[in-house]
Amino acid sequence: MKLKQIFKTKVNPKAPYNFKYSTQNPSHFPTPTGENTDTTMWFTMHWNKQHIGVRFVNRGSVTKPVVEVTIFAKKSIEEKALIKELAYRFEWGEDYTDFYNLIKKNNKLAPILKIFRGMRLFCAENLYDYLMIAILLQNANVKRTTQMAKAMLENYGDLLEFDGKKLYCFWTPEKILKVSEEELRNLKVGYRAKSFLRASQDYLKLNEEEMRHLNNEELKKALLSIYGVGPASLDYLMRDVFHRRDALNTIPPWEAKIYSKLLGMKSTDPKQILEEVKKRFGDWRAVAIHYLFMDLNWKHKEKPIEWFGKIMPY
DNA sequence: CATCAGGGCCCTG
């Protein structure tokens, strides 16, 4: 479906804000729901029962941040509420001063701030979309995840046309619940067919807006009540969708190998690594690991790092 | 060529 421009405005994220590193993540598997350059980002979302297209253009600098936001849709949209939502998802108002103070003397993190100061932990997706992504990631490598995501989007997503781009919008829970498990299985998503359906049912009982105000324990309980969400997906959801800085409590084996190297540790035991990360970074540990992990991924993208390529073959 | 570990979660014992 073709969308038209509804409004264009400028926002000022709290400085320092690094547009490039706060709008793209080289570790993510490729999805046809968004596109990036270093200065522009396009993506799709659902908002007030509408499909919308979003474009960000960097019009400022790290110390004087300006993001031009253009919204495409069919019908009118209330500007203020949508900008507030985007500010939440992209952390435009967040203050990382305490984190920067905490790592001032850290020999691994302090040096990379020269490049990454002003990077935020953004998440373009809402809870439902990210839930579907979490299920796509389970028990699958990047190749398989990408293939399943493509099949699902082509069959149940909506193709939006705006600003010369054609990008898919995720399916809605209502839409997917009308599809049979067998039909989903035909897309080679395996047992995840059941997870998509049951997670969609569970999601409809929740209120994402209210969940943002829950404390960690309450939020954790609510998320674990969703079928298909276990300890690993929980950390991702808490960190990305709900911006909890301390959402690092279970480390999968392959991540343990990476963090061990990044932190200069001998052990690759997930438990020991978690203890060390807690000791060094406390309640900022999810952010700290994100900074280290992004540094690694960007370096790998520019010039492949052998040991990392072996663990993470994208 | 066949086999089988690995990955994250649910469910049963």
Added chain:
DNA sequence: CAGGGCCCTGAT
């Protein structure tokens, strides 16, 4: 709490 089953990929 341990362990089987789900569904594929990729290493052996």
